[in-house]
Amino acid sequence: MNMEEKSQSHTQNILAYWFAKGFNLSWFQLFIKFLDPIISLIIKSHGREVYEVLEYESTLELKDIRGERASFRKRERVRYLRDNIIAYQDQAWGDGEILLNYKCKPGYPVDRYRPGKKTYILISLREVKNRGDIDEFNIQWNIKNGFPRKTELWETTVNHPTKNLKINIIFPQKRPPLEVLLIEGAPQKSKNLDESNQHQLPDGRWVVSREITRPRLHESYSFQWHW
Numbered sequence: 001m002n003m004e005e006k007s008q009s010h011t012q013n014i015l016a017y018w019f020a021k022g023f024n025l026s027w028f029q030l031f032i033k034f035l036d037p038i039i040s041l042i043i044k045s046h047g048r049e050v051y052e053v054l055e056y057e058s059t060l061e062l063k064d065i066r067g068e069r070a071s072f073r074k075r076e077r078v079r080y081l082r083d084n085i086i087a088y089q090d091q092a093w094g095d096g097e098i099l100l101n102y103k104c105k106p107g108y109p110v111d112r113y114r115p116g117k118k119t120y121i122l123i124s125l126r127e128v129k130n131r132g133d134i135d136e137f138n139i140q141w142n143i144k145n146g147f148p149r150k151t152e153l154w155e156t157t158v159n160h161p162t163k164n165l166k167i168n169i170i171f172p173q174k175r176p177p178l179e180v181l182l183i184e185g186a187p188q189k190s191k192n193l194d195e196s197n198q199h200q201l202p203d204g205r206w207v208v209s210r211e212i213t214r215p216r217l218h219e220s221y222s223f224q225w226h227w
Contacts, residue, residue, distance in 0.1 A: 050085060051078040053162040054134070060154050060168070065175040067147030073140035078160075085129040090121040090139060091159075096146030104139045155222040158215045165212045167223065173204030175227055180208050183222040190224075 058074035072092075088107060092098055099119060102109060107123040114120070129135065156167055171177055180193040198208050212221065 049081050049160060051080045051082075051160060053078050053160050055164050055166075056162055057166040058156060058168065059170065061170040062147055062172060062175075065172050067149070067152065068145055070143040070146050071140065072143060073138070076137045076139070078135055078137065080129045080131055080133045080135075083130045086125055086127075088123040088125060088135075088137065090123060090137075091118050092121070092141070093118045093155075094143060094146055096148075097144040098141065098146065100142040100144060102139075102141040104137060106135060106137070151224065151226050153222055153224045155220055157220045158217055161217060162215050163213070165215045165221070166209065167212075167221065168207055168209045169223055169225070170201075171206040171208070171227065173206070176206040177208060177225040177227045180223060180225040182210055183224055184219060193223075 053076060055077040056074065058072065061071050061073075063069040063071065078088075090104065090109075099112075099121070102121070104121075104123055107125050109121050110124045111122040112119055113122075123137075125135075154167075154169060156165070158165065169177075169180075177198075180197070181190045182193055183190045193208055193210060197210055198206060200206055208223070208225070210221075210223075215221065
């Protein structure tokens with residue numbers, strides 16, 4: 001580097017220093033922090049989702065009046081948004097012993113891991129799925145000693161873009177719910193699910209249902225009941 005180049009480089013360094021000082025880097029960093037979630041949202045909305053949920057219906061059935069035995073099943077119709085998909089991820093959480101006698105169709109569960117309160121189940125599809133393909137997953141498992149209290153809660157979280165969501169809870173004939181609330185949002189909002197959301201099956205069991213069109217992404221919808 002000759003003397004002229006050294007002088008130019010030195011001048012550029014000085015200008016950069018005074019520019020940074022005059023611009024106030026702390027304010028600049030704050031501005032970047034403000035932009036970060038907006039940029040993340042834009043990225044997410046442009047193709048990072050692996051699939052969208054066309055229909056989701058879940059049913060929790062309490063099989064005895066003590067809440068010792070229960071079963072859970074769900075039907076999830078999904079459309080893939082990317083090519084070369086070979087696996088599907090399921091998740092579960094709750095009190096007691098969960099994921100007993102786990103079954104899924106299509107696919108085969110090949111791994112489980114629990115980084116926090118949720119357990120994730122990796123399902124091998126045993127074939128390659130591409131953008132536009134549609135699958136309907138039917139998944140079920142049993143729960144032991146999951147609902148022993150007089151007031152209980154069952155939560156459903158929307159983790160992918162979803163067009164239609166339906167949640168059902170079936171209660172034993174001899175122990176119907178005294179009150180059922182739908183809790184959603186942050187801050188939380190609650191709504192009493194009255195007779196219009198409840199009916200009795202021919203065998204005497206009670207069903208409480210709620211259908212939600214276009215539920216919000218990353219929102220949690222919880223049934224809280226007294227029985």
